[in-house]
Amino acid sequence: MKKIDTISVIDDDPITVFGIKKMLDSLGICDTIITYPNGKLAIDGIRERLESHGSVPDVIFLDINMPIMDGWQFLEEFISLPVDKTVRINIVTSSIDPLDRQNWESYKSRTHHLIDFKNKPIRHKDIAEITRAA
Amino acid sequence: MLKDTQASLNNYLIKQLPKATAFFNTDFELVHVSDRWISDFEFGQRNILGQTIYELFDHLDQGMEESLEACLLGKGGELGPQLYVDKSGNERWFEWTNIPWYDDKENIIGVIIQTEEITRQKEDRSKLEKLELLLNDKSEIAKIGSWEYDAITGKLYWCPMTKRIHEVPEDYQPDMDEAIDFYLEGYSRNTISMAVYNAMEHRTPWSEKLQLTTYKGNEIWVIAAGKPLFKGGEFQGLIGTFQDITDHVRSEIKTRESEHLLRTMVDNLPLNVYIKDLESRKILVNRSECEYLGVEDASELIGKTDFDLYDREIAQVSREEDLSVLNSLNPILGKETLNVRKDGGVTTFLTSKIPLTGTDGKAYGLLGISMDISNLKQQESELRNLINVTSLQNKKLVNFAHIVSHNLRSHTANFSMLLDFLTSETDEDEKKKIIEMLTLASDNLLETLENLNEVVSISTNVGQEKVRVKLNDKIASVCKSLAPFLRNHKATIINEVSDDTHVKVVTAYLDSILMNFITNAVKYRHPDRPPVITLSAGKKEKYTVLSIADNGLGIDLEKHGEKLFGMYKTFHENAEARGIGLYITKNQVEAMEGKITTRSEVGKGTTFNIFFNEKN
Structure with a gap:
């Protein structure tokens, strides 16, 4: 499997973060996993990395319900960043609100990034599939 | 020669x-x-x-x-x-x-x-002929006949028209007694007998409206008139006219009957009916209108204008409507109008105003018909309220279902994931770590369930008995229980609420609301200054409004306004933020049929206005 430079996990739930990191570690395809506890810190961090290193994560795991800035607000700002490459964004949520699915459809159509929608929990067998660089 | x-x-x-x-x-x-x-x-x-x-x-x-x-x-x-x-x-x-x-x-x-x-x-003859012709024509058209009684010969002469009115054959030869017998027994016959007697005795003429039965048995109305002729003090005879007015009397009766019918109908309609003249003075009102305006008799309303009967503003609107109808001749049909009587009684009417035009095509007044739809309006508004409440509750229910499912699912997902790890994990340290995580997940689930339980209890307790409490008593007791917390954070409370301010509330909710807003104000204080919280109260329509203003961080309402009172939404980097307090507070206020408005400026502070509904 192709090595991936950077993966970001954006979630306020430490258990989910712990789980995703553990599964990614076991795949051993990525050395740099950066986690953010909410959308605001994530967009600030990614913007800063883009300015200093000129790079953004290849894969993002994104929760929706987060304090301060939620997943949708993060996406709104992320898709406006000057990023040419296609980032794979996995929305990972326990929400079954149809409104969230509508939002997903709408963001998918507005960006060149690859956005996927996954309900929690993420299983071992899924993780390889959704961690492939887009 | x-x-x-x-x-x-x-x-x-x-x-x-x-x-x-x-x-x-x-x-x-x-x-x-x-x-x-x-x-x-x-x-x-x-x-x-x-x-x-x-x-x-x-x-x-x-x-x-x-x-x-x-x-x-x-x-x-x-x-x-x-x-x-x-x-x-x-x-x-x-x-x-x-x-x-x-x-x-x-x-x-x-x-x-x-x-x-x-x-x-x-x-001379042609003049006479003309006169005779004219007389015949006239008698023909007006159905006026003549008669003459010669007292000397005792003969009674009827002209052809008089004979026709009596429906007797042309060669019929009447005498005085027979003539009188034509009149209907009773009033008519008595009257004519007296009239003839008086004419002979007292020389008085007569003209009476009487009924008689014709030769052919038809009942007719006539005006019988006559006068005595005297010559040198001696009675000579009588002359007179005889007019058939049956058609006239019948149409008069008919008119009276239809007038009566119309009046009965108008009076018994469950509608207010009135006629106004050009000056908007009432010239006819029906019983409903009298009852509505609380008068015994229509005469009390005749000649009055709306200015005499209604609130000035309402009367002005009505007068303008009248003028528009009178000037344009276009009726107003089925317009919803509000009437306020002098005594303050408010009624919603469905009003029609129809111009009444004379033969010259100009309006001489208007006919007004008003239907009292106050009850309907009341029912409609109650129904609309019910629909609003229902749809609001439905929305809340769906929202709540999503919240419940989301929160429970996120915990179960964690359990499931962690248990997955645990079964395949061999490293003891890692196992220990996973079990720690499981404990955390379990605690979180418990807390979530408690929160949900609290919300459910509020939602199911809508309509709980409200009691009137003195707002300051409650503020004092909450401040007292929060005293150590406030002291620790050097917080100041300024209470401007007057002692006579009372609110109708579920007391437990008021405690929780005050507690929440005051602790929030301290939690989200500005790092550069000690928190100052100002409480004040006022009245707005049917609400008593409690304002709680702080000098804290403030919040960007444009960005977060929608989510401010949402469940598990937090906006500040604060370890204590759980995102449940305002959600519960909002539910409690709404359960008491109140509402909350917010004003905030980032870096300066936030003011929450809590509206307490004074209705039960």
Whole structure:
């Protein structure tokens, strides 16, 4: 499997973060996993990395319900960043609100990034599939 | 000679005849003529002897020639009036009498013509004829007959019209007793008998509206009038007129009946009906309108305007409507209007105003019809409220279902994932770590369940008994229980709420609300200054409004306004933020039929206005 430079996990739930990191570690395809506890810190961090290193994560795991800035607000700002490459964004949520699915459809159509929608929990067998660089 | 003398003597005699007379021989040549004849036909000094009658008159009737010829055969007679147009162009009428002229041996030797001017009589007669004609016409049209009673002969005369009114045969010969018997027994017959008696005894005329039964058995109405004739103090008889007014009386009765019907209908309609004149003065009102305006009798409203009856503003609107209808002649139909009576009673009407136009096409007033739809309006608004409440609750329920499912799912997902790890994990340290995580997940689940339970209890307790409490008592008790917390954070509370401010609340909710807002204000304080919290209260419509203002961090309402009171939404980097407090607070306020508004400025502070509904 192709090595991936950077993966970001954006979630306020430490258990989910712990789980995703553990599964990614076991795949051993990525050395740099950066986690953010909410959308605001994530967009600030990614913007800063883009300015200093000129790079953004290849894969993002994104929760929706987060304090301060939620997943949708993060996406709104992320898709406006000057990023040419296609980032794979996995929305990972326990929400079954149809409104969230509508939002997903709408963001998918507005960006060149690859956005996927996954309900929690993420299983071992899924993780390889959704961690492939887009 | 003798003959000549005789002739000239004859001539002289005839010349002096006082009547216009002319003698013509068998050839119709004039032989003798009286001066009167010459002057009547304006022959003047002309010698007309020897001229034929045809030479003397330009124009003679066809009948004249026949008559003259007939005279020669021994038949004479009156010709009837003949027209003669004189030299001045006047039409003059002459009665011609042509007779045969016999000599002493009974031989016809010519024609003697006598004429008599009857122009005057002719004119008089034609005037009379005209008058008679007119009288007949009049009597025919007006159905007025006449009658005459001659006291001397005891005979009663009815003109043809009087006979027709009585429906008797043309040759019917009435007498006074019979005539009176035609009248309907009772009032009519008594009245006419008295009238005739009084006329004879006291010389009084009469004119009465009476009923009688005709010869053919039809009941009719008549005006019988009469007066006595006296000559030298002696009663001569009676004359009078007799008019059939059945149609008139019937139409009068009919009109009265339809008026009565209309009035009954208008009065019993469950609608307010009125008619206004050009000055918007009421000229007719029905019973509903009287009842609505609380008067016993319509006369109390006649002549009054809306300004006398309603609130000034309402009256002005109504007057403008009236004017628009009267000027444009376009009716107002089924318009919803609000009426406020002088006594303050408010009624919603469905009002129609229809212009009433005279024969000249101009409005002389308007007809107003109003239906009281206050009850309907009330029901409609109650229904709308119910729909609003239902749809709001439904929305909340769906929202809550999503929250519940989301929160429970996120925990179960964690359990499931962690248990997955645990079964395949061999490293003991890692196992320990996973179990720690499981404990955390379990705690989180428990807390979530508690929170949800609290929310559910609020939602299911909608309509819980509210009690009136003094707001300051509650503020004081909350501040007291929060005292150590406030002291620790050097927080100041400024209470500007007046002592007489009361609110109707579920007390447990008020405690929780005050607790939440005050602790929030301290939790989200500005790092550069100690928190100052100001409480104040005021009235707004049916609400008592408690304002809680802080000098804390503030919040960007444009970004987060929607989520401010959402479940598990937090906006500040604060370890203590759980995102449940405001959600519960909002639910509690709404359960008491109140609402919350927010004003905030980032870096300066936030003001929450809590609206307490004063209704039960």
